[in-house]
Every structure is written in structure tokens, then in C-alpha cells.
Amino acid sequence: MPVFRCGICGSQSWQALSEMDGKTGCPLLTALCLQCAVAQVTPLPDAETLHAFYAQAYREAYKGVRRPKKKHVARAARLASERLGWLAPRLFPGARLLDIGAGGGEFVALARARGFDAEGVEPHAGYAAHARAAYAAPVASVPLDALELRPDFHLVTAFHVLEHLRDPVIALRRLSGCLSPEGALAIEVPNLSYQHAAPRNTFFAAHLFHFTPETLISTAARAGLRPLEAQIAGDGAVIRAIFRPGAGVAEAPPASLAAEIMALYARRTWGRYLLSPRVWRKLPARLWRVAEESFWSLRCRRAEDIIRRLA
Numbered sequence: 001m002p003v004f005r006c007g008i009c010g011s012q013s014w015q016a017l018s019e020m021d022g023k024t025g026c027p028l029l030t031a032l033c034l035q036c037a038v039a040q041v042t043p044l045p046d047a048e049t050l051h052a053f054y055a056q057a058y059r060e061a062y063k064g065v066r067r068p069k070k071k072h073v074a075r076a077a078r079l080a081s082e083r084l085g086w087l088a089p090r091l092f093p094g095a096r097l098l099d100i101g102a103g104g105g106e107f108v109a110l111a112r113a114r115g116f117d118a119e120g121v122e123p124h125a126g127y128a129a130h131a132r133a134a135y136a137a138p139v140a141s142v143p144l145d146a147l148e149l150r151p152d153f154h155l156v157t158a159f160h161v162l163e164h165l166r167d168p169v170i171a172l173r174r175l176s177g178c179l180s181p182e183g184a185l186a187i188e189v190p191n192l193s194y195q196h197a198a199p200r201n202t203f204f205a206a207h208l209f210h211f212t213p214e215t216l217i218s219t220a221a222r223a224g225l226r227p228l229e230a231q232i233a234g235d236g237a238v239i240r241a242i243f244r245p246g247a248g249v250a251e252a253p254p255a256s257l258a259a260e261i262m263a264l265y266a267r268r269t270w271g272r273y274l275l276s277p278r279v280w281r282k283l284p285a286r287l288w289r290v291a292e293e294s295f296w297s298l299r300c301r302r303a304e305d306i307i308r309r310l311a
């Protein structure tokens, strides 16, 4: 029996939510904390293994490349444009932005093209080098725990980062240390309570923690952050939330949440997934998106041209 200690609340009370890595089919225990309802890979990998993985192997393992291809740029640029649209009400010309886990730098490059003073950090050396070479985007190749904390950013963004980290509460505290007095922190993570995911599309070795809207807010409260807004996006698959430092409504998630999550995953089968009309209804939009991204990646000679088109 593995030893479980929740990385968020410290509880040792758990239940197995999944026992397989959906990507590889290899054994992988993801345990649900029965106290705070956050799910986590058990045991967690040690810090050195994780550093080495993100610095050298993550993109290769997940995308098969050392630097993004144009089709990856087209997708990342479309997402960057959507995210900037979401954040637009909180931005002003010249606002200082810091993007954590900046990937190939598309968000930083597009934000700069739209008049913001954006920079990024990305642990993967090849992706950070691409950001600097393709867009002249200031993206430093450093892991989060080596990040110099300067409290002068109006907005710090971390899209699909928190679920990859060994200690999300400490990471959130570090990120809030980068905020200016009026600054805010924008977080995007996959939604554990998404009802319509394919059965093998949730649990991977790289996703160490899994949140619902309620547990993301209660986790952030442990880092001294209160929510300004939280919304479900991407057809329910994604949580987007904005936080500010400050004592918040640190409400614990409802006691029934862990049981609801266990029930949701017990119901998740390929049969139910394939018979769900919602899955089929979203297929045309998905195909259109892929076609559009392929079109722009073929049409544009350089990655930079894809960004310029959306600027």
C-alpha cells in the first residue's frame, strides 16, 4: 500500500481515483484526498527528477519535438489570443506581464505585439530558445524555484502549470511574490470535474495534481490568495481563475465533493463517452479548428508571421 500524504492539506485519508497513465497505459496511481478533494499522483516524483524532465524531456515526451513546429505555434497562438481576450479587461497599454511556463513564447510574443510589456520563464531550454529566436521574446530558461522574485508585474499568468508542480501552494506563494501592489495572478488548469472527457484523457504522469473550481480556490487560499473571478472554459474542460493576495473566503470545499468526484470517475466508460451526443456535437468545431490551424501553419512561412496575423 503506498504511503499517501496530501500535498495540499496534509491529510493521509485517500482513495484511488485512477491506476493508469492514460497516455502510456503504464501503472500510475492518482489518489483523491478525502479531506480537501484534490487528486494527486502518488508517490510524487522527487524534485531532481522533475527538474531534469522539464528541462530536457517533457516536450519531447509529449510532442515528440525539441522545438515547436509551426502547427504547434498555430495552436499556441490561437490559445494566446483567446487568453489575452479573457484578460483584456484587466490590462492597459504598457502593463507588465510575466508568463510562467511560457512554452514557445507565443503568449509573450502576442502580448508584446498588442502593446504590453511581457516576459516569460520556461524550464525547457529548446522552447525558451525558440521564443527568443523566433519572436525576440524575453523568455528565460529557468525553473520556477530559481525565479528571481521582483514584485513589479501587473499580471502574472500560469496556464497549465500548477498541475505539473510538486508543491502548488508554495508555487502560488512564489508567484504572488512577483505581483505589484495592484497585481493579479491568472491561473488556468484542467478541470477534474469535467463531465465529458474521454476515459483515458485525464490522468498522466506529468499531471501531479488535479483541481476542480472549488479546490483550486481553496488551494489558492492556503497560499494567501483570494479569487477575483473563476470560470469554466473550453466546454468545461478548463478552469480559469484570477487571484489577488489577501485573506479571502477560504471556504473548504463541500464535504460531499470527494464522493462526487469518485462517482463521476466510476461512471466514466468508453461506452458512455461514445454515446454522449455532446461529444459528437463538438466534433465539427474541433475539426474546423484543426483545419484552420493547419491552414495558417502552411500559409505562414515563419512562426513570427503566425503571431503577427493575430496581433
Ligand SMILES: [Zn+2]
Residues within 6 Å of the ligand: 006, 007, 008, 009, 010, 011, 033, 034, 035, 036, 037, 038
Ligand atoms: Zn488534501
